[in-house]
Amino acid sequence: MGFTRQRTGRNGKISYQALYDDASGIRQTAGTFGTLKESERAWQAAEAKIAEGRTWDPRRGRQKFGTYVMETWLPNHRIELSTKQDYLGALRTHILPYFENMRMCDISSQDVRSWVTGLKTKEVGRHRIAYCKGAVLNAIFTTAVNDGVILLHPSRGVPTDPIPEKPRRIITADEFDQIYAALPDETSRLLVETAIESGLRWGELAELRVKDLDFGTNILTVSRVVLYLSSEIHPEGKRNLVKEYPKGRKWRKLKLSGQIVAKLQDHVKAENLKRDDLFFSRRLDYRPVYEPVQDPESLGYTEPNENGRVYRHGTTTAYGLGKCRCQHCRAAVAAYRAKRRAAGKDSPRKPRVIDLDPHMNATWFRNGTWRPACEAADLGFNPRFQDLRHAHASWLLAGGADLQVVKERLGHAKITTTERYLHTLPTADETALAALKKIRNIEVSEDATTALKAELEAANAEIDKLRAVLARQLIEQHFGSGSGMSSV
The missing domain is CATH 1.10.150 (DNA polymerase; domain 1)
Incomplete structure (x- = not known):
């Protein structure tokens, strides 16, 4: 049976030590606490773990x-x-x-x-x-x-500030067209259009290969994803890692429209892509390494700098003072720096290793292509590339697509995730407004009918008056003509 021992420190402060007997009958301490209640809970929890057959060594809890x-x-x-x-x-x-x-x-x-x-x-x-x-x-x-390192869970039940759920800002079709028009080249336009047509995540899109698309049935199979990791986390110290299953650990198939499949097929032919090649990859056209010229005197001189001075091409002076960045001046500086570092000067660093992985980097595409296009489109907000996936889901649901079908296309684990895209477009409330307008039109039509009846009654009264006047005129004309005939 565990118990609590009251202790008094050198400063007179009272503390409470939780004691219990382990499975071997050896007395152990579950820790020292500032309150009696905490101490009681500690030794009770320790005895409960022993009853479950789980051992606990208080010394393990003393590690940092x-x-x-x-x-x-x-x-x-x-x-x-x-x-x-x-x-x-x-x-x-x-x-x-x-x-x-x-x-x-x-x-x-x-x-x-x-x-x-x-x-x-x-x-x-x-x-x-x-x-x-x-x-x-x-x-x-x-x-x-x-694992028995500690007895109590210190963060359980500790609340954080509530996070209000804000409505999603979905890209409309007109806004997408503006971004699309601002993209710099056909490849980036095809990539963005494929994203909006398929709803793929970036990692799925960057790992999309020719073999994943059946051009006969227009069926796309999503079976892999590429992760961009730090070299510390990557098993081989690299940056890109291809995972043989997408998020959710489940392959999925989705059908693409005929027009985007035709564009992808033309892209394959134009780029001469093979079955295992990526649809979208970064270019590996690194700058060639130039060797310094042995005879710089044959290269001539640089353009005058701000002081009006010129320097011979292919020298470090032309690079530094002449601000020349031609291949010959760059090669001269590179050779100079390499020579000094080989001699242990200028804080020698490890040689740069060029990564030949062809996967397109998300940060590179976002900063170099996507954001400039969004700024040029001047939409009034800054959409993320991920918003193309959100727009895909919202457009499908707004167009009447089945909720379960959209869930399967996006690869959501729960249908509640897909439901978030319902009624997210600016025109989503048009149905509700139409229903409201329909009801209000019924009320207005009833009022209009009452008014029309009143107008009809008034018109009938006027017609009766006109009929009476017309009858009187006819009678007068008849008797008038009759009296004339009698006088003759």
Whole structure:
């Protein structure tokens, strides 16, 4: 039977030590706490774990948070590499600076609340705080409790600020046409149009190969995705990693329109692509390495600089003072720097390794092509490339497509995710307004009928009056002619 022992420190502060007997009958401590309630919960939890057949060594809880996370938890936590990369970024930026040197058994819910408050003070966004606490920190402490490192879960039940759900801003067809017209070349236009026609994620689009599209049936099979990782996370120290299944670990098939399939087929012929080639790849036309000219005197001189001076081509002076960037001056500077670094000068660095992976980089395309096109279109907001996928779903649902069909095309695990795209276009409320207008028109038509009846009654009254006048005139004309005839 466990119990609590009251202790008084040198400064006179009272603390409470939780004690219990382990499976071997040896008395152990579950920790020392500031309140009696915490101490009681600690030894009760320890005895509960012993009853479950799970051992717990309090010495494991004395290890530092940073040591446990970086040496035990993260290397052995079974997650996707992309998720692991996100976790590592959150740990280094927001979590480790606060918890790294704290002992696992000393971390309490109060510490977690103080950490959340500190992030808010630093103006870290609500989404980021919720991710760091709800995804990363909760996973760490849950594993620590399951492995018997700690007894209590310090972050469980600690709330973060609520995140209001804002309506999605969906690209309309007219806005897409403006972006499309502002794209610089046919390849980028084809890539963007394929994205809006298929709803593929960037990693799925960048790994799309000729063999994935059946040009006879227009069926596209999504079976792979490329991840862009840091060299620290990549198993081979590279950057791109092809994963043999898309998000959700489920292959999916979707049918493309005939016009986009025809464009893709023309692209394959124009680029002479083979079955295993990527539809969209980055160009590998790196600048050639020029050797310095042995006889610079044959190259002539540079253009005059701001001081009116000229320098001989193919020299370091022409590169530095003449601001010349021709191939000969660049080669001269490169050879000069290589010679000094070989001699151990100028902080020699590792030789640059050129990555020959053909996959198109998302950051490169976003900064070099997508954002300039959106700025040129001047839409009044800055759409992301991911918004093309959102627009694809919204357009399908707005056009009357079945919700389950859209779910399967997008590869959503839950239909509730697809339902978020219902009524997201600016014209989504037109149906409701039409229904309202229909009801109001009925009311107006009833009022119009009443007014029309009143007007009809008034018109009938006028007709009766005219008929009476006409009859009187006829009578007068008749008697008048009769009296004339009698006088004759």
